[in-house]
Amino acid sequence: SATLSLHPLALTAAAMPPPPPPPVHLRLRVSITPPHPLPLPYSRRFSSATSGPATARHLSLRCGSRRRVPVCAARSEAAGAEGFDEELGRLLELLPGELRRRVEDHPELPALVEVVMDLGRPPLARFPSGDFLLSHRPISFDDLRQATAKVGDFGGDNRAGISRTLHRISAIRNRQGDIVGLTCRVGRAVPGSANLLQDLVKDGGSLLLIGPPGVGKTTVIREIARMLADDYDKRVMIVDTSNEIGGDGDIPHPGIGNARRLQVPNQEMQHKVC
Known part of the structure; x- marks a missing residue:
């Protein structure tokens, strides 16, 4: 007669099913190259x-x-499409003359993102390549009043616009409700x-x-x-x-x-x- 002896751990391991395969994660990325290079x-x-x-x-x-x-x-080149130059000009009319000329002379004017005017700070024009200082002279209350007088009424969300354009003007107010900052964003x-x-x-x-x-x-x-x-x-x-x-x-x-x-x-x- 022969005696067969198995270790309990070996029996347990043999009875267990094989571990499931690791999950496979697929990540789909779709990219399109425009027909013309971007500016x-x-x-x-x-x-x-x-x-x-x-x-x-x-x-x-x-x-x-x-x-x-x-x-x-x-x-793409849609920034320079017919009618956009006129709409952009209506936004730039909100700026004091010196600032408007500085923006208009910038080589990246068609790609302008927004203009920031905060009380007591120098104004900035923001382009995709970075911020551009428009003047060393700080913004005054008169600058802000002249700009807000040319736009529609600000709503409860402190935003206003220019009729029949896509531009957005956002206001920052102090505790008394006075406007102390404006962000003039270009809409396209x-x-x-x-x-x-x-x-x-x-x-x-x-x-x-x-x-x-x-x-x-x-x-x-x-x-x-x-x-x-x-x-x-x-x-x-x-x-x-x-x-x-x-x-x-x-x-x-x-x-x-x-x-x-x-x-x-x-x-x-x-x-x-x-």
Whole structure:
């Protein structure tokens, strides 16, 4: 007779199923190179994050299928399209004469992002390549009063606009409610900025655009509204909380195409507008 002896640990190990394979994570990244290189200022801003000059600006898109797709918000030659120079001129009219001339003489004028005027501080013009000092003379109350007198009324969110343009003027107030700072941001309508999203827009699913300030979220949303109304013959109604999408004034900006727009008199009561 023969005796077979097995260690208990060996039996336990043999009875256990093999461990499952490690999970595989797939990350999809889609990038589009525009037909023409972006202006130099945009290449400068993003060159540090890539091995060569950047050719597109990216947003992060989250949709119902839980995919994340970078959205190219490329600002091509549309900045110099017909009508934009006139709209930009209306924004620059808010500045004192000396500051306006300094901005107009800047080589990156078509790519201007915003002008910052804070009480007691030198004014700045911000371009994708960096900040540009407009004057060593600090901003005074008179400078701020002259600028605010040329724009519409500021709402509860301390924002105002210029009629039939996409520019946004944001105010900073002190404890007494006086305006002590202005940020004059340039608004642009860029046709084709949402081309990468055509299949998602056509499917009719929900979209959430995520990105830091100044990367083109509002620009893409405006183009999506135009695309739905003009290209897909949808009935589009925009609930425009701060008149950022359709522009200031009662006549919407042509950038939204045939889409219609609901203005919101009070942000806290927006649900009643809908």
